Amino acid sequence: MDYVAMAEMVREWVNEAGDILRESLTDTSIKIEEKSAPSDLVTEMDRFIEAFYVNKIRENFPDHKIYGEEGTYDEINDLSGFIWIIDPIDGTLNYVKQKSNFCTMLTLFNDGEGVLAFINDVINKRVYHGVKGHGVRCNDEILEPVPNHTLKDGLVALNTKMVMLQPETSNKIVKEALGVRLIGSAGLEMVQVLTNRVSAYVTTPLNSWDIAPGYMLGTELGLCFTRTDGLPINLMEKNPIIIANSTTHQEIVSKFIN
Incomplete structure (x- = not known):
């Protein structure tokens, strides 16, 4: 085809x-x-x-x-x-x-x-x-591939439920980043990462229709797109996600698993 x-x-x-x-x-x-x-x-x-x-x-x-x-x-x-x-x-x-x-x-x-x-x-x-x-x-x-960079060199987007339900981890991420930006649309948040306007988008569990296009496009651009614990996405269920360049992704995952 x-x-x-x-x-x-x-x-x-x-x-x-x-x-x-x-x-x-x-x-x-x-x-x-x-x-x-x-x-x-x-x-x-x-x-x-x-x-x-x-x-x-x-x-x-x-x-x-x-x-x-x-x-x-x-x-x-x-x-x-x-x-x-x-x-x-x-x-x-x-x-x-x-x-x-x-x-x-x-x-x-x-x-x-x-x-x-x-x-x-x-x-x-x-x-x-x-x-x-x-x-x-x-x-x-x-779109050009997103340059690899650290969490402290960029902005992040966290959905509001993440901030409310996981305040300690959210606080660690926010303290290290340059700042937080939020739109209120998962698709447009993921676009911000694809275009390097923010370094990472981090959320509590979302449905497959919320993340599917960003998952495909982010993967095609070489970004890391996983669950917050670093495990692969499973489109048959809801997933808490991180989409980011590889260095920022690793830094954020470490805050969830440590």
Whole structure:
């Protein structure tokens, strides 16, 4: 299968999804619901964008499996075969409250290995995408590998639950880094690491749709992407994660395991 040709087609889907989401920001009639908590929201657009991707995948790749955040699931017991992982709006709370700082994400795995990934920074019209073996791009500009550097030489992003639930470890990381920056969208936090705007993104457990594209793109760029204890990611379950260059990654893992 020609992944490069496939990526060109899928990029059109992701661009179209971005157009739809930008247009939706002026629609005050969109319904908003709570899921697990007042800060965990779902909107009509989450479901609409997921259905949009699902229809495209079913039409072009009917034999592929789909795993989507808003309930579009095939029976997936392992990572064998082709599996699409969909996060229609990553940062739904930001989408609702800020009208900014959200993205739409789509990733394809083949036998557990990421082969295509897309993170559309919708407001800024920047699509971060990669094909296995062909590098990572922002729109049409190739991203350079992130230079290796220490924790004290860069900024970090930690999600708020990490700070609340693991304050001692979080404090160790923050004290050593230059500072903390947080957006509130896992996809966009991972983009900050891909582009070397922050040195690391560290979180409490996230679902596979939250991390799948960053996992593929980060791996393609040569970054380290593991659980906080340094063990490999398991996309069949939630994972607390670290994405960072190798030196910063090792320094942060040591704070969790020592």
